[in-house]
Amino acid sequence: MKKLHEDILRILAEDSRTAPAKIAVMTGADEAGVRAAVAELESSGALVKYTVVVNSDKLDKEIVEALIEVRVSPIHCKGFDSIAEDIYQFDEVKSVYLMSGGYDLAVFVEGSTLKEVAMFVCEKLSTLDKVLSTATHFILKKYKQSGVLTKSGSACRMAVHV
Numbered sequence: 001m002k003k004l005h006e007d008i009l010r011i012l013a014e015d016s017r018t019a020p021a022k023i024a025v026m027t028g029a030d031e032a033g034v035r036a037a038v039a040e041l042e043s044s045g046a047l048v049k050y051t052v053v054v055n056s057d058k059l060d061k062e063i064v065e066a067l068i069e070v071r072v073s074p075i076h077c078k079g080f081d082s083i084a085e086d087i088y089q090f091d092e093v094k095s096v097y098l099m100s101g102g103y104d105l106a107v108f109v110e111g112s113t114l115k116e117v118a119m120f121v122c123e124k125l126s127t128l129d130k131v132l133s134t135a136t137h138f139i140l141k142k143y144k145q146s147g148v149l150t151k152s153g154s155a156c157r158m159a160v161h162v
Helices: 004-015 020-027 032-044 081-088 112-125
Strands: 064-072 095-100 105-111 131-138
Touching: 004 020, 004 032, 020 032, 064 112, 081 095, 081 105, 095 112, 112 131
Parallel strands: none
Antiparallel strands: 064 105, 064 131, 095 105
16 A cells, blocks of 8 residues: 555544645645545545544433344355344444454444343344354443543443433
């Protein structure tokens, strides 16, 4: 990968709103070169999406997030990819990662209540053919997300609402 591409990805990962003109100044490249490099990164699939980091503790809407450890039986000649594809099709699923260690897949899900997330695990995830077991961990508080400190107020969001 070209150094300019690496620099652009680093800058956009820090702030996806950074304008090409500012990136040009930061990298010493010309603005047209930056625009062309960004277009190359997008067309190659290296730059997938421009996004924001949201501190859900600061919103009025309650959001329940969970990490679900999933152990699966790999499918012959397809490995884990086919199972991961079945899982990431669900709307509740925000991220899926193949892992080393005690479980195979890390699945991050989101719902509006604890019960909604629990029902997703019971009715959709655990019923898939190749899923052997799951372990659900509800996220209570985020201290740092995507490299950004969230600086939430209470020690335990759930305790605030008791």
